[in-house]
Amino acid sequence: MSVDAHPPVESHDLTPHLTDGASSPADLEVLREISQRVLWLSSAIINVANRGRENTSGVKVGGHQASSASMIDIMVSLWFSELTQHDRVSVKPHASPALHAINHLLGDLDPKYLTTLRAKGGLQSYPSRRKDPDTVDFSTGSVGIGPTAALWAAMSHRYVKSRFPEAPKAGRFISLLGDAELDEGAIWEAVADPAVACLGELLWIVDLNRQSLDRVVPDIQTQRLQGMFEAAGWQVITLKWGSTISRLFDLPGGDELRTRLEEMPNEEYQRMLRVAPDEIAARIVGETGSQALRDLLSGIDPATLAVAVRDLGGHDIGLLLDAYRTVDPGRPTVIFAYTVKGRGLPTEGHPNNHSALISEAQMLELAAASGVDPEDPWAPLPADSAAAALCRARGQELTRDAVTPTPKISVPSAMTRAHRAPISTQAALGRFLADLTREAPEVAGRVVTCSPDVASSTNLGGWINKTGVWSVNDRRDWFADDAERVLKWAEGTHGQHIELGIAEVNLVCLLGELGATWSRWGERLIPIATLYDPFIPRALEPWSYGIYSGGQSIIIGTPSGVTLAPEGGAHQSIYTPSIGLEQPECIAWEPAFAQDLEWTMLAAMEQVGVEGGTSSYFRLTTRPLPQELANLPEDPTLLERRRRHAVAGGYRLTHHDPATEQVTLVGVGAIMPEVIRAAELLGEQGITAGVVCLTSPDLVFRSFNRRGSVGTRSEGDDIVDVLFPEQHRAPIVTVMDGHPHTLSYLAGVRGDRIRCLGVSEFGQSSSLEDAYALHGIDTAAVVDAALGLLGR
Structure with missing residues (x-):
């Protein structure tokens, strides 16, 4: 709609002004020059990757x-x-080119990498702490997980400093996130955790561009999001309008202009950014604009008005600097910074600009606007310019001291307890941790346990009673004088157990950051988390991302499988064994006996918090097993041989000559009594059955897959040949309380016929015997499978 003609009015001065305490105009000009160069570099990095x-x-x-x-x-x-x-900063995934451009200007990225975005050995598609050649504090790319990583890193540093006061200091933990990431549940699980409200070192800045991948978001509901942060105890700062357009709001008709722009739907505002400058005033006035508003807009040059309507808080550097100075250090802060997606590019505000690539002609225009020769796109800023001087100074100021690693800690390979009475692997874990404080105190001092409100039901009670519960602040224990209380719950800054709410994502995100303290601040931790095994899949993606980012940890899923029969189908886990086998940089364990649990846990702990280390996943149960079934050798030499085999992935329980073996029964975890009994029954039928107990189907698969490979071999690499001698072939029956395909690869070890027994259907509440029979993993099923393979 056209604007009615009116007498000309006085034009308005829209020179940006500074609020109290901000940088000088000269400083801001330098920052704007650098900003324009970063815009060019980030765009050119992407352009070359696609066209060069x-x-x-x-x-x-x-x-x-x-x-x-x-x-x-x-x-x-x-x-x-x-x-x-x-300070440590988590950068939203899709801003990685901007991060690399900044690092280049700071002298932290060699120019040779500017042409390598998304190429082998080059800049990663999203910020990667371990794979990018420049400084990246947090790996992002899994939307919603990156921003929370900084939060859990802040908590991890608090823990480290409370336990080891000599650890290096840390500054703020800053997350730069896109507004669409606020749709992710991981964000709100983290924000809502009660301990987070005490972390004043947290600063989140939301890039509120009101666009997602596919569209302009119709209703961002910013006030609702702000209220959710405020309810969780955060300071909320909103930067909606820049200082330039704010000056217009103070003029006659300015209140109406502000109201009109703020009540304008997102789509209408974004569309306004796409029209010619001389159309903007008419779109603002619409059909109901007052004369005062018309007068105000008619006094503004169209080109100037086009700049003004784009003047949002997230693009006003002086306003941003002012906002940082108002942050409350006593609580976490979130800044909602309104921005324009594609700011400064021909695609700004377009609903489909997410992955759009500006044309070659438009790149030339951007080069001209940035003062860059397109034939020399990576040329440095003029050496004698204020911008170049600032880049050099900031590069030096941001250079970090080298990380001094924790002196080597010796983890024992075994401890002294004799395991005789029937016990479950879950209970053995609790006993193991308690023993560790006595037999290996230096190692125990580096252990930190975590759980999502299941510490007592996963047998961490004894450990907690010995070490206490860690909290950001000391808290009074009102039940300290209760003589009937078994589990002590003294919370303070010196405990070694961190309890979270029932939010598995929070648990594993914290676990990943606790597992990265050795590389961030040189303090080694051995983080161990317990959660119910059925919920491992719920936590898998963020835990996997923590491993990808360099966080080494031990996660324990317990109880597992249908062995917890009375709990029924709601709490059974079926496919978790194969999850562990498939997870990179992680060893999956499922020990059957207490001695196996001790050996494998110590081996796993040895690998956590060290250069080149690895994470581990343990699958444990609450079924007590008679420990004499482990048939441990009494001779020290043979016992050590058993230990080496157990930590390599498995061992043979039977001692007959494999050449006499007619069938091999392979069991994992809690199912071993049924496997051993099946071998006895087969023996009564004159059939020699070998019994193999796998502590780690994962490691045995690795051994199988490495056979014939060229390269250095280490101890345990030949375990598959120890368990299944090539010259003594026999049919195989595999049995486990999990999906049967997990062990199906054993058919390829020697080319044997195989039957894989396991769980592939949802269960129901029952006795243990009924559950095993229902799923075909009881003794009778094992015997029947063996006889079937033998043609009987």
Whole structure:
């Protein structure tokens, strides 16, 4: 709609002004110059990746020019003015090119990498702490997990400093996240944790560009999101309008202008950014605009108005710097910074700009606007310029001291307890941790346990009574004088158990960051988490991402399988054994006996919190097993041989000559009594049955898969040949309380015929015997499978 003609009015001065305490105009000009260069570099990094390299596969390279552009002013205000070397920042996944551009200007990224985005050995698609060549504090890319990683890192550092006061200091833990990430449940599980409200070192900045991958978000409901943060105890700061347009709001008609812009639907606002400058006033006035509003807008040059309507808080560097100075250090803070997606690019505000690549002609225009020669896209800023001087100074200021690792800690290979009475592996875990404090106190001092409100039901009670519960602040124990209380719950800054709410995602995210303290601050921890095994899949993705990011830890799923028969189908786990086998940089364990649990736990702990280490996943149960079934050798040499086999993945329980073996029974975990009994019954029928107990189907598979490979072999690599001698073939029956395909690879070890018994259907509440019979993993089923393979 056209604007009615009116007498000309006085034009308005829209020169940006500074609020009290902000940087000088000269400083801001330097920061804006750097911001423009970062816009160019991030866009060029993506452009070269897509147009500057040969692509014979036809698979798009991709990148996110618009998503980087919306975050650039925020990032420049931080890296070139606000951060210290002690701060750690999580950067939203799609702003990785902006991060690399900034690191390049700071001297932290060699120019040779600027052409390698998404190429082998080059810059990763999303920030990667371990795979990128420059400084990346947190791996992001799993939406919603990256922002919370900084939160759990803050808590982990608090824990480290409370236990080891000499540990290096840390600054703020900052998360830069896109508004669409606030749809993720992981965000709100973390924000709602009661301990988080005490973490004043947390600062989140939300890039509120009101666009997602596919569309302009119709109703971002910012007030509701702000209220949710406030209810959780966070300070909330909103930067909606920049200082330039704010000056217009103070003029006659300005209140109506502000109201109109703020009540305008997101889609209408974004559409307004796409029209010619001389159409903007008419779109603002609409059909109901007052004369005062018309007068105000008619006095503004269209080009100037086009700049003004884009003047949002997230692009006003002076306003951002002011906001940082108002942060309350006593509680976490979130800044909602309104931005334009694609800010400064021809695609800004377009609903489909998420993965859009600006044209070659548009790249030339951007180069001209940035003062860059497109033939020399990576040329440095003029050496004598204030911008170059600031980059050099900030590069030096942000350089971090080298991390000094914890002196080597010797983890014993075994302990002294004799395991005689029937006991479950879950109960054995609790006993093991209690013994550890006595037999290996230095190791025990590095252990930190976590659980999502299941500490007592996963047998951590004894450990907690010995070490206490860690809390951000000391808390009074009102039940300290209760003589009938078995589990002591003294919370303070010196405990070694961290209890979270029933939120498995929080648990494993914290676990990953506790497992990264050795590489962040040089303090080794051995984090161990217990949760019910059926919920491992719920926590798998963030735990896997923590491992990808360098967090080494031990996760214990217990109780597991249908062995917890009275609990029924709601709490059974079926496919978790194969999850453990398939997870990179993790060893999956399922020990049957208490001695196996002790040996394998010590082996797992040896590998946590060290360069080149690995995580572990244990699957335990509450079924007590007679420990004499383990048939431990009495001779020390043979006992040590058993230990080596157990930590390599498994051992033979029968001692006959494998050449006489007619069938091999392979069992895992709690099912071993049925396997052993089946071998006895077969023996009564004149059939020699070998029994193999696997402590780690994962390690045995690795041994199988490495056979014939070229390279250095280590102890235990030949375990598959020890368990299944090539020259003594026999049919195999595998049995486990989990999905039977987990062990199906054993058919390929020697080419044997095989029957795989396991659980592949939902269960129901029952006795243990009924559960095993229902799923065909009882003794009778094992005997029947063996006889079937033998043709009887």
